[in-house]
Amino acid sequence: MAGSTLEIKDLHVSIDDKEILKGVNLTVKGGEFHAVMGPNGTGKSTLASAIMGHPKYEVTSGSILLDGEDVLEMEVDERAQAGLFLAMQYPSEISGVTNSDFLRSSINARREEGDEISLMKFIKEMDASMDYLEMDKNMAQRYLNEGFSGGEKKRNEILQLMMLKPAIGILDEIDSGLDIDALKVVSKGINKLRSETFGCLMITHYQRLLDYITPDYVHVMMQGRVVKSGGPELAQRLEAEGYDWIKKELGIEEETVEQNA
Amino acid sequence: MTVDTKLPYEKDYVSKFSEKRNEPEWMKSLRLQALELTETLPMPKPDKTNITKWNFSKFDHDVSGQEISSLEELPEDIKVFLDMENKNGNLVIQRNESVAYKSLDASLQEKGVILTDLQSAIQEHSELVQRYFMKDAVSIDENRLTALHTALMNGGVFVYVPKNVVVEEPLQAIFWQEDPKVGSFNHVIVVAEENSSVTYVENYISHNQDEEAVANIVTEVIAHDNASVSFGAVDNFAKGTTVYVNRRGIAYRDAKIEWALGQMNDGNTASENITHLIGDNSVSQAKAVTVGRGNQIQNLTAKIVNFGLNSDGYILQHGVMKDSASSVFNGIGKIEHGASKSNAEQESRVLMLSKDARGDANPILLIDEDDVTAGHAASVGRVDPIQLYYLMSRGISKQEAERLIIHGFLAPVVNEIPIQSVKDQLTKVIEGKVN
Ligand SMILES: Nc1ncnc2c1ncn2[C@@H]1O[C@H](COP(=O)(O)OP(=O)(O)OP(=O)(O)O)[C@@H](O)[C@H]1O
Ligand SMILES: [Mg+2]
Numbered sequence: 001m002a003g004s005t006l007e008i009k010d011l012h013v014s015i016d017d018k019e020i021l022k023g024v025n026l027t028v029k030g031g032e033f034h035a036v037m038g039p040n041g042t043g044k045s046t047l048a049s050a051i052m053g054h055p056k057y058e059v060t061s062g063s064i065l066l067d068g069e070d071v072l073e074m075e076v077d078e079r080a081q082a083g084l085f086l087a088m089q090y091p092s093e094i095s096g097v098t099n100s101d102f103l104r105s106s107i108n109a110r111r112e113e114g115d116e117i118s119l120m121k122f123i124k125e126m127d128a129s130m131d132y133l134e135m136d137k138n139m140a141q142r143y144l145n146e147g148f149s150g151g152e153k154k155r156n157e158i159l160q161l162m163m164l165k166p167a168i169g170i171l172d173e174i175d176s177g178l179d180i181d182a183l184k185v186v187s188k189g190i191n192k193l194r195s196e197t198f199g200c201l202m203i204t205h206y207q208r209l210l211d212y213i214t215p216d217y218v219h220v221m222m223q224g225r226v227v228k229s230g231g232p233e234l235a236q237r238l239e240a241e242g243y244d245w246i247k248k249e250l251g252i253e254e255e256t257v258e259q260n261a
Numbered sequence: 262m263t264v265d266t267k268l269p270y271e272k273d274y275v276s277k278f279s280e281k282r283n284e285p286e287w288m289k290s291l292r293l294q295a296l297e298l299t300e301t302l303p304m305p306k307p308d309k310t311n312i313t314k315w316n317f318s319k320f321d322h323d324v325s326g327q328e329i330s331s332l333e334e335l336p337e338d339i340k341v342f343l344d345m346e347n348k349n350g351n352l353v354i355q356r357n358e359s360v361a362y363k364s365l366d367a368s369l370q371e372k373g374v375i376l377t378d379l380q381s382a383i384q385e386h387s388e389l390v391q392r393y394f395m396k397d398a399v400s401i402d403e404n405r406l407t408a409l410h411t412a413l414m415n416g417g418v419f420v421y422v423p424k425n426v427v428v429e430e431p432l433q434a435i436f437w438q439e440d441p442k443v444g445s446f447n448h449v450i451v452v453a454e455e456n457s458s459v460t461y462v463e464n465y466i467s468h469n470q471d472e473e474a475v476a477n478i479v480t481e482v483i484a485h486d487n488a489s490v491s492f493g494a495v496d497n498f499a500k501g502t503t504v505y506v507n508r509r510g511i512a513y514r515d516a517k518i519e520w521a522l523g524q525m526n527d528g529n530t531a532s533e534n535i536t537h538l539i540g541d542n543s544v545s546q547a548k549a550v551t552v553g554r555g556n557q558i559q560n561l562t563a564k565i566v567n568f569g570l571n572s573d574g575y576i577l578q579h580g581v582m583k584d585s586a587s588s589v590f591n592g593i594g595k596i597e598h599g600a601s602k603s604n605a606e607q608e609s610r611v612l613m614l615s616k617d618a619r620g621d622a623n624p625i626l627l628i629d630e631d632d633v634t635a636g637h638a639a640s641v642g643r644v645d646p647i648q649l650y651y652l653m654s655r656g657i658s659k660q661e662a663e664r665l666i667i668h669g670f671l672a673p674v675v676n677e678i679p680i681q682s683v684k685d686q687l688t689k690v691i692e693g694k695v696n
Contacts, residue, residue: 052650052654053650053654054647054650055646055647055650075653075659076650076653076654077653077654077656077657077658077659077662079654080653080654080655080656080657081656085654085655086654088651088654091651092645092647092648092650092651092652094648094651094652094665094666094669095669095670095672095673096666096668096669096670096671096672096673097665097666097668097669097672101665102652102655102665105652105655105657105661105665106655106656106657109655109656109657109658109661110656143669160655164655164656
């Protein structure tokens with residue numbers, strides 16, 4: 001089976017009537033790893049949220065297609081069922097719902113009624129994935145993200161990613177808040193998914209994540225647009241020199257979305 | 262035309278009803294005395310809810326039900342409340358106003374434990390019932406409904422645990438209002454003598470959707486010195502039943518009364534659960550959960566009054582309101598003068614799932630003594646759309662996401678319920694109400 005293709009075309013997104021994304025174009029195919037970088041406040045999380053269907057973000061024009069299907073027509077759960085996954089920059093805490101009940105519901109949501117995953121099989125898979133991510137087994141019975149440390153939340157996002165096996169994974173700053181060992185473990189988890197049937201879009205500020213997960217493409221966002229794309233060498237240059245050279249090259253003074261170019 | 266507040270049942274009817282049941286004179290005269298009071302007493306006035314237009318007069322009285330020879334005969338929606346695998350040997354099933362099934366472990370019988378329908382108890386333990394019926398806990402003249410309850414009492418159970426007896430297995434009563442119009446005037450008495458301990462669980466079930474009926478229930482729990490009563494209830498009256506339920510506890514020295522109430526009715530409900538901590542060092546915990554749906558209105562009052570020194574009261578109630586359901590949670594902690602070193606804590610939380618749902622948490626602390634501790638927490642809120650988004654972003658449907666959030670919201674109360682069977686029942690009933 002070939003992988004899926006996520007196509008973002010001329011995407012404009014507003015929040016509270018303020019335009020944040022001003023025409024993003026990006027295509028992610030199965031087997032490809034894309035890194036999205038860019039200074040703070042340039043619209044990276046907005047892009048991720050708009051793809052997933054966050055209720056606060058309004059797509060004003062442009063399109064998002066997954067294998068030709070109109071993602072913007074889909075409810076949030078339908079987007080997930082179609083193969084999209086977003087590891088969030090700030091995952092929600094949900095009291096009273098155990099991590100394991102949540103994960104089991106997520107898995108069963110993808111299966112037909114009557115074909116739910118058996119409890120035994122689920123526990124086995126969950127145990128294996130938690131082992132792989134070196135997570136404390138108690139996390140399974142704790143309430144979803146409640147009181148999790150920053151790093152624990154990120155690890156928990158990757159646990160979900162590993163167990164749900166989406167066609168396209170979007171990872172929003174999965175490396176932030178992770179200590180060095182955790183970064184290695186999380187990267188190992190993500191790399192395990194590398195295959196022709198998995199495409200990935202990683203939002204990050206740091207080369208160190210890309211040291212572990214080598215991207216095929218690197219994109220830079222500024223002012224709500226992708227302003228530059230390249231290969232892994234682009235990230236290395238950003239790490240060494242920062243963003244000034246790109247701004248100079250493109251004649252940008254203020255990189256955030258505040259200023260209209 | 263004026264509103265007809267007159268009751269459909271006359272003195273003559275009540276006398277005959279009592280005679281037909283072969284009741285002792287004290288019971289009959291109490292009924293008649295109560296009937297007279299119904300003409301003058303005011304209706305109860307739950308804080309913040311007007312119940313004057315609710316149906317408390319339209320119902321059938323004196324409706325019998327058939328016995329069953331085995332629990333297997335019960336319909337599925339009744340079996341849900343039974344542990345069919347480890348059959349509970351301590352059980353009374355009331356069908357309409359008749360006893361359909363009754364059993365009590367022989368070893369408990371030998372120890373003098375009583376678990377029987379109230380009608381039999383009045384025959385067999387007349388003095389004991391007379392000692393407690395509408396005496397220390399609820400009185401007949403509290404309001405029109407308690408008086409009416411006494412006049413028309415037509416069912417219920419009597420639980421008695423003698424001194425020093427510890428009942429390990431829960432005692433259970435199921436009140437099955439099979440007839441869609443039958444009025445339930447059930448009276449439950451639980452008496453735990455000194456140093457005894459018992460767990461009692463009850464369930465009310467009716468099925469009437471469009472036909473109207475009334476439940477007017479009084480429950481009296483008496484925990485004598487150093488006794489412990491764990492009282493669990495999962496109420497399941499259907500939409501057509503208007504419910505007034507008054508559950509009262511009296512705790513003497515070193516006694517403990519734990520309430521675990523699943524307020525799962527579908528019709529209008531006024532519930533008051535009041536405990537008087539009379540004795541020094543007495544303790545009560547009142548935990549309740551509710552799921553409101555349709556356009557039902559509920560007023561749920563939990564109140565603990567500290568009289569004894571060093572007495573301790575804790576109220577915990579969580580409710581979820583769906584559709585255009587509305588509910589008021591009154592949490593009242595009252596510390597009387599002289600009850601020094603006492604504690605009154607309460608927490609009420611309401612989650613509203615739809616824009617038409619209404620919830621109100623109304624915490625009240627009334628403190629008449631200096632040397633005490635007290636605290637309350639209350640919140641009323643709506644489902645966080647970002648939480649829903651997070652759950653749905655994993656492929657979970659909106660309905661399933663709400664289901665998870667509801668269970669999660671009620672979990673802190675459900676998990677704290679000390680009776681496993683009530684916990685299990687609640688989980689099932691909540692599941693049924695959420696979908
Ligand atoms: N509710 C809001 N109202 C107004 N502006 C908003 C709102 N939410 C986000 N923004 C703005 O949108 C812009 C883009 O935010 P976004 O979160 O997409 O940035 P980002 O590139 O992910 O930044 P970072 O690297 O810091 O995570 C920011 O300027 C932010 O302040
Ligand atoms: Mg961001």
